[in-house]
Amino acid sequence: MAGKTIEIIKTKRKVPEALRQRHKEYLGLRKKIREALADGEATIPQISQKTGIPADQVVFLVMTLRKYDEIVAGDMDDMDEYYYYKLSEK
Amino acid sequence: MSKEPESKEKRIGVYICRCGSNIADYVDVEKVCTEIKNEKNVRLSRVMMFACADSSQKDIIADIRNEPLDAIVVASCSPKLHLHTFRAVAERGGLNPFNYVQVNIREQSSWAHSDHPDQATEKALDLIKAGIARVSLSEPLNPITIPAENSVLILGAGVAGMRSAIELADLGSQVYLVDREFFVGGRVAQWGKMATTDQTGEELVKSLYQQIRNRRNIKVYTGAHVISSKGSIGNFDVQIKVIPRYVEPPCDPEGFSKAMEACPVTVDDEFNFGLTKRKAIFHNFRSEFPAFPVIDMAVCTRCGICARYCQGINLDQKEEIVQIHAGTIFLATGFNPYEPRKGEFGYGQLPNVISLQQLKRLLELTTGEFRFRDKKIGSVAFIYCVGSRQMDGDNKYCSRYCCTSAIHAALQLRQEFHVSNIYHLNKGIRTYGKQEILYEQSSRAGDIYLQFIEDEPPVVEANGEKARLTINDILSDKHEISLLADLVVLVTGMVPRENNDLNRILKVPIGKDKFYNEIHPKLRPVETVIDGLVISGCCQGPRNIHESVGSALAEVAKVYNVINKGEIQLEPTLAVVDPAVCEWCGKCAEACPFDAIEKVQAEKGWVAQVIEGNCKGCGMCTPVCPTNAIDIKGYSNREIRSMIVAMSA
Amino acid sequence: MSELDPKFAREILKFGDGTFSACYNCGNCTAVCNLANNDNTFPRRLIRFSVLGLKDQIDASLDPWLCYYCGDCSTTCPRNANPGDLMMTLRRYLSSSYDWTGLARKFYTSKVFELTAIFILALFILLLFVFFHGPMTTELTPDGGVQLNTFAPWKTIEAGDWIMAGFLSFFLLSNIFNMYLKVIWRRKDLKIPVSLYFSELRHLIIHFFSQWRFSDCETNQDSFFTKVKNGEYTYWFVHFLLMSSYVLLFTMIVGFLYWFQTDEIHPWWHPQRLLGYYSTFGLLLGTIYFIVLRIKKQNEKSKNSHYTDWTFLTLLFLTTLTGILVHLFRIGGLPMATYYMYVLHLMILFPMLMIEVPFSKWSHLAYRPFAIYFSNVIMAAQQKTSQK
């Protein structure tokens, strides 16, 4: 059955529209954050300012992307307040 | 390298798992497999998709039988996941499970070094070589069993001891319940009404002792103490000395009361904390157990008057020494209430300053109006943390039970004896958990709580017949508040009982707080570093009654696991001494945290020997041996050295 | 050093039910209170004084008057000790403690005493009218109204008013003076320059009229209009309406009775009628509003009603109601009804004023602004001393 069972579940479940929307939104936010980091490292407030995404959401997204190796953490800023984040080289 | 011992010729099979692509993506498994084939002793080497899969397991078993193989190595994931799977495979194939070695090339090679696949491959090869080297030297090991007596010696017949005695007896163990006092029940017998159920200590003790009487496999010794102990887990030999009661059956109650009346010796009754007097011949309360009075020989003048009234009295009884053979020793020796220093908050100086324990007795002995020293009591002040949380003294710990207990007593004073003015001078109330409700009830009913600063305790002075207390109350901006009370109750904490002889004989580990110490509060909360010596109740640290009972039952579970089969199974990975090489120096015994090494006489002189029941196989003894005479099975000097060499290439 | 007095808490409990002894001194009530500050740290401090029985501290405290009972302390009290209700109870206690006659204490602690007093005072009015009333003419005025001034000439009534007002002022002022003695005079640590009494006087006036501290109870960041829309000012507004109506009517009755109690029927837009209607409307709406709140018990400050709250509201409501009826009967040309109703009106009005104004609930109208005034005087004085 390997590789085919997805078809089975598709007959039983419908994906709610809200779920698709949320996923699309996530992909959009992820893209924005990746773009913001394309020219170099930035702190959370800097990313928030560049992208217009509220800082707490940026924290969530950056940390999630860090967890899945898309982003790596760098050094602290001069004030020892924030870390810099950059895209991982992969 | 020539001095490394040559490994025996073994027929070894090596299996390298691809783990789907998890290993194979980074480790060149085919290359590893080919190279391994050339290693010494290796009969075959195979790559598998999933070594743990059922079909693969069957293949391995077939190889073991067909080749046949003496030992196998599986290079796959962490042994934490599948060591036991493959040990079982080896066993099913007919090998000793210790002739199997698992090499971790997933967590510790492919995944950790996915950034450098070539290095991951190289490392995997090194690790497998080490595994082969180890398995070449591995010896078949079998679990060790030592006989264990299915009997328990319980020291201390308080609620913890009694409750566990009943449970163990019901589970089929022979129980010896030993108490230093002449009556069982410990501190709880003295306690009166208990928070939060309002059952009395007397009732609880009574019901427990009735259960004990109904069980044939519990033997009770009162007035007895340990004088020597030998042996280790499974087989302790303990000698106890039993002091006679000088009263034996038959002893009719009437004769006894007359004898008690007639006895000319009067002393303070310790059971009532000196609030009342007793005679040299005495009992505690009517339902005491054993239901026999005692003559206190320390104060008895042997005048013989009592014998005229009561036939059971026999002043010629002799002390007895009893031998007990027990699989485990249970310590439930309980606590002593902290005895305030003379002058501590007026204790021993002011007539109306008493301890919480005294108050609890007083509440038990009082009916009708609440009076103390013939004076009606209208106001009571409690001072908390006496003997606990000391800033200057030794007792840094919190005694845990006292806040709730004092508040419970206060509620009893208010509800049963209509004492309307009750003050609590505390250091921060600690009615944890559901006990908080008692605190709320008491303050809602009008008890007044004042809190003093940690290093500024309240002052107690005499004021006519009353006591005047002065406190800097934190709750009123440290305003100095003064109040008058008819009775001052010092809420005294717990200290361990003085058992110096017992502690010395059994080598009980003692913590910083002077209570008995467990190995680990979470991993092994009732065991001590001495195997077979377990602790519960308040000898381990302050607790309330149901927590004590809980810990006692937890102890039963642990002990029952160990002794119920009549033998103890131990992991075979224990220390072993080569008596030919050993020249007893005692260093291993010193290093062992479990007292697992003893000195024995061999032909050539003293040598060390491992007490297998105590050994945990940690290996702390091995590096200290100057002659390399001691080893851990499964991690032997030879095996590890061979691994170091094998990986070095 | 203070002596703990366990009996005092029981004494306070005579002035209202209280669960304050359940307090475990977390300080939440003081921290959530918008009106509390470091010069007036309440309610926990007062709970503490009450529990420990520190009578002198409570007697000298102005804090209960500074509380406007928004109820936040009570709704958030983890022990359900109801600090807000204690503040109310303490206001009753303090009213009694200021009152040197001892009557306030009697009114607050004995229902029987209060009802008897009301009855006696009503009887007194009744008897006055029975013996001294003017002719009960059924002849109507040219406008078709009743000749009330013939039955009860405004000059006589006014004289009575003045005598009554004299009594009221005497008691109230002497009580306020007593309050002054307790809160300022007896405090040894205070040195108050006389000038401060004048410079801080504005607080007395402003707060007497506006009761503005009420609005400080609200802290959310909404705009004024949203707050109005959400009904956040309703309580203050109704209270203000009631209070202003009362003051207005009291002033008209005592000071301008000749103008107010007239047999003429003015056109509806006449200031006398408009002011009268405003006051009647205010009183009617106010009393009904507060009665409904107290029956519904939905918000914290209306949950715990003392019997004196009920007597006061009932008397005020009945006064208003009978007042309206007098007016209606008079302009409706019903002479006998007007006269009886007038007597009944005064039978209710008189005990209400005599009991409530100096001795009971209504006295807070004076104590509150004075408390703010005194507290500002004290603060200003302390500031001056600390500056030195």
Add this chain to the structure above:
Amino acid sequence: MEQNMKNSSVKVADTLILGGGIAGLEAALNLANTGHQVVIVEKDLSIGGRMIHLSKVFPTLDCSACITTPKVSEASRHPGIHIQVNTGAKKLAFDAKGHWHVHVQTEPRFVNESLCTGCQDCERACPVVVKDEYQYNLVGRKVAYIPFSIASPRIAAIDIENCILCGACEKACVPGAIDFSQEPVQTEWIVKSVIIASGFTLFDPDQIERYGGGKFKNVVTAMQMERQLVPTRPFNTVLRPGDGKIPDKVAYVLCAGSRDGTVGNPICSQICCMYSIKQAQLILGALPMADVTVYYLHIRSFGKGFDEFYQQAKKMDVSFIKGKIGKISELENGDLMLRYEDIASGKIKEAKHDMVVLSVGILANRDIEKISGLENLELDPFHYLKQRQEMSNPFKTNLPGIFMAGTASGPMDIPDSILSAGAVSAMVTKYNKGFVESIINSLTISSWNE
């Protein structure tokens, strides 16, 4: 005895344990070591309960995972222990012979347990991100995921509620372990005794409006802080979730949801003081420049070594202030203003902190009440299981053969939970042993026979 039907089966064991947290595991190991057949039914995807998620534990500061994981692995390979994760009890019934019939349902995880190797290929392939409940929502996780790194079993699962059915995981899985055809599986366990070790739930501080009602970004719960202090932590360091700033003034607000009649929980949660003191010490270890202030009512460091631990925190310069936080307001930069009465001075104070930790209390796990057949189970006023004979037979319910362990009976710390599990093991051992003789005789209450 096994009569296997398609998605349901009947099996026999000695004891069934509801809940695979530390108490359940300890009891299971004790019982299995004495020769009982034990089933652990765990509703979560992994056993280990709350404890496996904690950082270090008071007062010894040893690492929580180091204590839990050996027990977890010992239990999972013990021949006497059968573990069913992702499984809930639906119904209990008592039969005439005194056995309990426990009907449990295993929800599909859509991953074949015997094929999954825990390699996380599916997780990397999955495109959908949702909040990670195991990291208390601080960070995201995929919909196909390994619950957490030290989960046991370390097997993937698919969170079907959030799945967009793209099939990427199935393509990525080499051993072919993904199986969307799974259906719920019913098992009926016939056992002699049942231990309820269902643990506690955490108080939800969002209902406290004056602490921000969940809206302030830099107000976190103690569990969220706990995760930030664990080696497998979501941010790899301690950061404010509002903007990723390294906090330097952290406040602990004790009794958030405990000892508070207004939220319906008047009792003390027993652990918050100590875990807050512990976290304070750990924060000072992680951020040596930080200030930590603990706002408390009474510090309840009552256990063995606890008061010493409290004194140690004071020596490390953790500030302790007596006074309940009345309200918190959020400033523009995300900092928080705390208003409280400093009880020691009697002054109202306002303190600015850049991060606030609410030391939330614990509540009874009321899922037990939803299991049919347990309607007669006695609870205490706080919805914990009632101990019938607290003094002599603790941890016994009013129903025959049903026992409790750990926080099912009330708030308690880890050592006490472990002790309670030990105590229950002894009682259950005896109960199972004397099962035939004593229980049949005591079957006087007929209502459960039905």
Add this chain to the structure above:
Amino acid sequence: MSTFPHKILVFSTEKISDPAIDLAGLMKLHYPAAAHVIVLPCSSAVRPEWIMLAFETGYAGVFIAADGSDCPYGESCITKTAKIVERTHLLMKAKGITTNRLQMAAVCSVCAELFVRQMTLFSEELSLATTNAD
């Protein structure tokens, strides 16, 4: 023919530090592959002669991933492991081996990152030492 110029022998412990090293792999945290691990029950079972053997057979460094206070065999592990290091340092001095080639740190069962950091630093130190020596 080893690809590892600076091989590190790591002694880990079954219950505590080895799970952390596994966890490092699980979390795909990279550390030098030159680190090769031998598992023991407890870090205070490491024999100084093993360490010396490692130096003799060409390892650049030896690292003891100790139990620290988490040791299931009791707290004495800390001091005992420290003693072993102390004794070995003496042996190393006698042989002219710089003592920083033997290092120790307590690694708790989930301290994967700590282990990675230790390995990376140790490896750098070792390669630096050899280049300097060259």
